[in-house]
Amino acid sequence: MKKKSVLALILAVLAVFMLLSACAKSETGAPQDGQTPDAGESKIDPNKETIVFGGSRSISGVYAFFEQSAYGPIYKMWVDEVNADGGLYVEEYGKKMPIELKVYDDTSDLSTMTRMLEKAIVEDNVDFILPPVSTAFLYAAAPIANKYGKVLMGAEGGSATLKESIAQYPYFFSSLNFSDTQVPALVDILKEEDIKSAYIVFIEDLHGTEYSGAAIPALANAGIDVKGVKSVPADIQDMTSIINDAISTGADAFLCMTYPDQGYLALNQSISMNYNPKIWFMGSGGGFSSIVDIFGNDVVEGIMSWGAWNTKSSEACKDYFDRFYARYKDDPNVSYDYWGLVHYYAGLQCVQEAIEKTGTLDNAKVRDYLANNHFTTVLGDTWFENNMIAPECFMGNVGQWQNGIFEVIDRSSKATSDPIVPKPEWPAA
8 A cells, every 4th residue: 555545544543542632631631740530430339249341352353363362362361360269359349359351342443442442431331441452443542541540451552652642641551562672672683693684564554654663764773774665454465566576675684564464474475486585574473373383383483573482481481371371272263472472461460469459449549559569470570661561571572483482582681592594495395
């Protein structure tokens, strides 16, 4: 799609964001000068038996993969674990309360998501809300959460744009590392591996626009020549012309900053066209076990992606993975996400601890506790800085498939392996 299409999409998202922001400020007296709204104050019902978590997620449509394989399996597992223990103990009710889920399908449509999210809050009176899918959807959900004083622990998605405006939306928390730490880590690897040039493909949404927008100047500053930049729509079916263009430039690195569907298409066509640059990088989806299930270990060997962690990162990570694997090993729709899986679970653990420590379902009190305390999670000691999990808490920013393991290859003490550059040739057909 042409640049006009990208601009139109960004403007549409920003329009929704500004409208909701205006509503938040005018209708509820949302935060002024750092203050938080009191709309989340709980009203104790002596007959209340459950804590209701609700929201709107992409159960169908182009983003359904994430509900099937990313945050979806994680929050369901967390709910079952909590309920198996009798629920969360809430002091103001004097008892443990199991969690009830009420989740609507937004069909991967932004306007449907905003309507269904408000329905869950206003009509269903949910106690806490779950995040929607993707960076753009989170961007639109943040002012809604703030308008009604509901804690929104983000999952799939992260944005420097949200980071810049997060002070206006103190009820939004981000659990995922994103471009501001990941792009520099990737560029450091490319520079140290003497990569001279790169070709970028990005998806036409806020995620792709932000990552490519951060990567282009960072690569240039590192002396890496950007040979080409192409945007693609979510429903693209053929990347032949893009792969041909990348081949013609002779770029050392192919950086595909997309979601799984587009990345897997690009990978399949790179293999069929024997396009094998020194570095083949895939964005979201590249660190999912589904890429191995689809293409096999020999094919994915050497492919890099965002992340990262693995069972060698810590004993807590290994224990969590073992429990996750035991639950989902026979479910063909569930993938193991070596980027977000531990971060999403850590975010839920923080919410759980905040509820139990404050002894209330009052979102304002839970929000304040989240913002100002340390937590023990699968990441270890975990805390928020400006409502984002602190960079020191993350296990890694870039990973690479090596012998069936998604290794952390950051130039840091948390690395579990050195990068393999150039990547191996595609196996013979």
